[in-house]
Amino acid sequence: MANKTIQTDEMNFEDIKEKDIGEKVKFTFSKDAFKDKELSCWACGNRMKRVKTLIELPDTDLKATIEMFRCDSCNVEYLNGEQAKKYDKVLMIAKAFSKNGFMFERSLNSDGDNYLFRFPAQLTKGWKKHQKVDINPLSATDFFVSVKE
Numbered sequence: 001m002a003n004k005t006i007q008t009d010e011m012n013f014e015d016i017k018e019k020d021i022g023e024k025v026k027f028t029f030s031k032d033a034f035k036d037k038e039l040s041c042w043a044c045g046n047r048m049k050r051v052k053t054l055i056e057l058p059d060t061d062l063k064a065t066i067e068m069f070r071c072d073s074c075n076v077e078y079l080n081g082e083q084a085k086k087y088d089k090v091l092m093i094a095k096a097f098s099k100n101g102f103m104f105e106r107s108l109n110s111d112g113d114n115y116l117f118r119f120p121a122q123l124t125k126g127w128k129k130h131q132k133v134d135i136n137p138l139s140a141t142d143f144f145v146s147v148k149e
């Protein structure tokens with residue numbers, strides 16, 4: 001859990017997830033997750049500070065801590081690519097929690113050992129047989145599934 005060292009003790013979205021599940025969760029980051037450790041402001045050239053900001057997630061009463069760069073002289077904030085990706089994911093999860101987005105209902109079937117459901121064909125373009133997915137349990141009934149590229 002090396003990446004936890006960049007987090008503070010304050011509550012963040014990942015901590016909530018970890019608590020809800022009640023067991024160890026391994027967070028994975030891509031190799032370039034720590035790229036742009038330092039960033040200069042494009043307007044004034046000053047070195048930007050790495051800061052954490054608490055943001056409210058739309059249509060929920062959840063908040064998430066995201067890390068960004070801030071230039072104190074220009075008062076601008078900037079997300080690097082990795083931070084932006086993380087922010088996008090948090091927003092998607094929040095949207096799923098709010099149940100406001102479009103969704104598909106599918107029947108759950110079982111072959112005796114495993115539970116199966118079908119993905120709508122319009123969502124699976126470009127998928128290949130034997131491709132892997134990551135399943136992150138968010139609660140006993142909610143899951144975040146990522147199709148690995």
Ligand SMILES: [Zn+2]
Pocket residue numbers: 041042043044045046071072073074075
């Ligand atoms: Zn600046």
